Amino acid sequence: VNVSEAALVAADSARDLDRVGRARNGDADAFALLVNDRLTRLLRTAKAIVGNADDASEIVQETFMSAWVNLPSLRDGDRFDAWLNRILMNRSRDALRRRSRSKEIPMDLTVLDDAELSAPAAGVSAISEAFARLSVDNRHILVLHHVHDLPLAEVAKQLGIPVGTAKSRLWSARRALERALEGES
Amino acid sequence: MNRRVPLDDAAIAHALSRVSELPLGLEQAARDQILQAVAVTPQRQSWLSWPAARQARVLAFVAVIALLLAGAGAIALGTLLRPRPAPTMEIYHHNGVIVTVENGLSVADYPDHDQAIAINLPYFGNPMGRASWSPDGRHLAASVNGEVKVGDVGTRAVRTLWTCGVSCWVPAWSPDGEAIAIGSGSGSEVTLVSPSGALISHFALPGREIQDLAWAPDSERLLVAVDMPMPDTHEGIGPPEAHGTGALLVVSRGGDVIQDLKAVHGDGAGVWDADWSPDGRTIAYIAAHWDGKIAFQFSLETIRPDGTGHIVIVKDAGACFCAGRSPGGVAWSPDGTRIAYGKAGDALYVIRPDGSEETRVSGYPLFPAWRPVP
Numbered sequence: 001v002n003v004s005e006a007a008l009v010a011a012d013s014a015r016d017l018d019r020v021g022r023a024r025n026g027d028a029d030a031f032a033l034l035v036n037d038r039l040t041r042l043l044r045t046a047k048a049i050v051g052n053a054d055d056a057s058e059i060v061q062e063t064f065m066s067a068w069v070n071l072p073s074l075r076d077g078d079r080f081d082a083w084l085n086r087i088l089m090n091r092s093r094d095a096l097r098r099r100s101r102s103k104e105i106p107m108d109l110t111v112l113d114d115a116e117l118s119a120p121a122a123g124v125s126a127i128s129e130a131f132a133r134l135s136v137d138n139r140h141i142l143v144l145h146h147v148h149d150l151p152l153a154e155v156a157k158q159l160g161i162p163v164g165t166a167k168s169r170l171w172s173a174r175r176a177l178e179r180a181l182e183g184e185s
Numbered sequence: 186m187n188r189r190v191p192l193d194d195a196a197i198a199h200a201l202s203r204v205s206e207l208p209l210g211l212e213q214a215a216r217d218q219i220l221q222a223v224a225v226t227p228q229r230q231s232w233l234s235w236p237a238a239r240q241a242r243v244l245a246f247v248a249v250i251a252l253l254l255a256g257a258g259a260i261a262l263g264t265l266l267r268p269r270p271a272p273t274m275e276i277y278h279h280n281g282v283i284v285t286v287e288n289g290l291s292v293a294d295y296p297d298h299d300q301a302i303a304i305n306l307p308y309f310g311n312p313m314g315r316a317s318w319s320p321d322g323r324h325l326a327a328s329v330n331g332e333v334k335v336g337d338v339g340t341r342a343v344r345t346l347w348t349c350g351v352s353c354w355v356p357a358w359s360p361d362g363e364a365i366a367i368g369s370g371s372g373s374e375v376t377l378v379s380p381s382g383a384l385i386s387h388f389a390l391p392g393r394e395i396q397d398l399a400w401a402p403d404s405e406r407l408l409v410a411v412d413m414p415m416p417d418t419h420e421g422i423g424p425p426e427a428h429g430t431g432a433l434l435v436v437s438r439g440g441d442v443i444q445d446l447k448a449v450h451g452d453g454a455g456v457w458d459a460d461w462s463p464d465g466r467t468i469a470y471i472a473a474h475w476d477g478k479i480a481f482q483f484s485l486e487t488i489r490p491d492g493t494g495h496i497v498i499v500k501d502a503g504a505c506f507c508a509g510r511s512p513g514g515v516a517w518s519p520d521g522t523r524i525a526y527g528k529a530g531d532a533l534y535v536i537r538p539d540g541s542e543e544t545r546v547s548g549y550p551l552f553p554a555w556r557p558v559p
Contacts, residue, residue, distance in 0.1 A: 028223050035223075039216055040207075048205035056207075057215045064219045069229050093331060097352050127200035146198040147205050177197070 013078075020077035023068070031071075034080070035064055041148055042088055048143045049092045049136060059091045066091075082160025085140070093136050130180035138173035145170055315397075315458075315514055315552030317358045317365070319380070322557035326356040326365055333367055335380070347378045355397050360463075361404040364438075368395040375409070377438060388440025393432075397458045401435070401490070402465040406443065409434045410459040410470060431455035433470060435490065446492045457483075458514050463521040465490065467538060471502065471515050471526065485515065485526050487538060498540045503529025514552035525553040 016037075022030035042063065046056035066087050074083055131139060144155045156166035316327035325336045326346060333347045333356045347353065349369040357366045364385055369376045373393050377385035393411040400407060411432050433446040433456055446468065459470035467487050474482045485499040514527040518535075525535050525546070533553055536543040 026228055028220075031223055032220050035216065035219055039219075040212055043207055043212060043215060044205035047207060048201055051204065053208050053211055057211055061215055061219050061222070065222055065226065068223050069226060072228050072230050090331060093352050097354065124196075124200040124203055127196060128204050131201065131204065142197065143201060143205060146194065147201045149198075174197075 016080065017077045020071075020074070020080045024071045024074065024077070031068055038081075038084065039064075042084070044147060045140065045143050046088060046092060048131075048147060049139045050095055051132060055095050059088065059095055062091050063088045079160055081158050085158050086160070089136055089140055092140075096136065126181060127177070130177055133180045134173065134176050137169070138176050141166070141169050142173050142177065315355065315516070316554045317356050318554055318556050319358050320360055320362045320557060324358075324380075325554070325556075326358055328353040328356055328367070333365065333378070346380075346382050347376065349376070355395070357398040357400055357407075359400045359404040360402050363404065366398045366400065366407055368398060375407070375436075375440065386438060386440075388436075390434070390436070390440065390442070393434075396431075396456060397460075399459055399461045399468075401461055402463060405438060407436050407438070408459055408461050408468060409436055410456040431457075431473070433459060433468065433488070444490075444492065446488055446490070458526075460515050460517050460524075461490075462517045462538075463519060467494075469498075469515050469517065469524050469526075469538070483529050485524070485536070498524070498536065498538065499526070499528075499534075499543070502526060503531050516553040516555045518555050519557040525555055527553065 016034070019030040019034050023034060039060070042060045043056055046059045047053055050056055050059065063084065067084055074080065131142070134142070141155060141159070144150050144158055145152075150158065152166050152170070153163055155170065156163040159166060159169075161169070316325050318325055323338055325338060327334055327336070331349055331352055332345050333349075333353050334343050335346045336343045346356075346365065347367060349367065352369070354368045356368075359365070362380065364377045364379060367376045367378060368374070369387075370389070373391055373395060374387065374389045375395065375398065376387045379385055390409065390411065393409075395409055395411055397410040398407060399410075411434060434442050435444045435446065436442050455473040457471050457473050459468060461468050466489065468490060469485065469487045472484045472486050474484065482504045483502040484497055485502045486495065486497050488495045514525075514533075516525045517523070518525070522537065523535050524538060525533060527533055533546045534543055535546050
């Protein structure tokens with residue numbers, strides 16, 4: 001990270017902190033800006049974790065509404081993203097558990113065709129199915145790193161954990177994915 | 186035989202990008218709905234967000250008010266201690282009340298559904314299934330948001346009893362009051378915790394998916410309702426033929442399976458909810474029969490703990506396409522004379538074990554927990 005990149009990151013953090021502060025005081029416009037910056041990432045994360053676009057949309061809407069309603073109780077604005085991700089994960093777990101309890105039938109399973117893809121090693125559908133057997137936390141950290149292409153420091157910030165912990169969790173998630181893949185083959 | 190599968194960053198990124206793809210229009214629709222909801226939803230105000238000076242003023246004000254209220258409270262105490270009016274329905278005269286946990290927010294008594302809020306649970310997350318009363322009827326355990334919370338009905342204080350690694354559900358308080366069993370982990374694990382939050386034991390039933398837990402009156406054996414494990418299609422959604430292998434297991438505190446009751450008469454149904462009668466003579470459960478197409482048909486059934494005496498009490502206990510939650514829930518009254526059950530898509534009902542005197546209690550069928558009279 002060079003000096004100009006570091007300055008940009010600092011400016012983004014300051015801007016977000018200001019928006020969180022204003023949103024905490026009831027400024028819906030500031031909250032809308034926070035939503036805009038995060039919506040796609042959260043939707044894609046939820047979609048990857050629960051495997052269903054409609055559920056993902058519902059989860060993300062609930063997540064932002066929980067954040068909005070409870071924002072005045074957030075002590076540290078710096079931890080907004082970690083807090084938001086925590087809510088998202090909890091909502092995702094609830095949805096998965098509810099679905100398993102209710103025997104819901106998924107309506108829009110993505111059909112993955114290995115033939116049309118050229119993943120370098122293991123097949124796309126094999127990885128996807130192995131991924132679906134991981135814990136929610138493992139899925140989350142893999143999506144943050146591999147889908148959203150976040151560096152470890154940003155993954156750590158999103159999860160509200162130290163960088164070293166993020167590194168070890170990412171490694172564990174990778175190992176879990178490998179094991180799940182081995183189990184499938 | 187397993188083989189080592191080569192895996193690199195590009196392969197992972199490629200595959201996960203596919204599973205995280207969004208349909209066209211989803212993002213815009215979600216944004217619109219969020220912003221519309223935000224515009225009409227007030228925030229929950231917290232004193233933490235106030236300036237320190239304002240907090241101090243408010244604390245001082247609250248202290249004065251508290252002193253005044255203490256005096257008024259002494260006067261009001263006599264009124265509060267007066268017995269509540271007798272319930273209008275016969276079934277409540279000697280059995281206590283039924284509660285369900287709703288919306289992650291509150292616990293409501295029946296039949297005074299809107300009036301008798303007992304305790305408040307944390308906002309985040311929905312409760313997972315039914316709650317469980319302590320044998321003295323003074324505390325309620327419920328799973329919320331990956332944790333088991335215990336609420337004191339007298340003080341209305343809520344504390345976290347246990348935090349599960351992945352998820353917690355169906356906490357069950359033992360009749361001796363010494364343990365709370367919790368469904369935990371990825372679906373097949375049971376954790377026993379003391380009321381003070383100390384771990385007692387932990388065991389797994391590999392290959393099973395735990396649907397409900399209930400204690401025998403001796404507090405030594407657990408009844409575990411299990412259904413098909415998570416199939417390979419992930420997240421519990423399997424082909425229709427994957428269902429119908431439910432079981433009612435009696436296990437020891439250490440997780441040793443003593444008996445599979447359901448296998449005795451084996452009708453091929455899943456078991457989603459179960460409860461052991463207070464006298465230990467009968468087990469009531471909700472059986473889920475797959476219709477072979479798209480829906481589940483439920484029935485309320487009983488069986489003796491030795492596997493004999495299987496009775497279908499209510500053949501049509503509702504059906505569901507199950508796009509939402511399980512309709513679930515069965516609970517014995519503390520005196521063992523009634524069973525409360527949720528009829529899918531209909532209401533909460535109370536019935537005698539012989540099938541007589543079925544009474545509709547409420548239009549909300551989810552997860553009854555019958556409170557012992559404190």
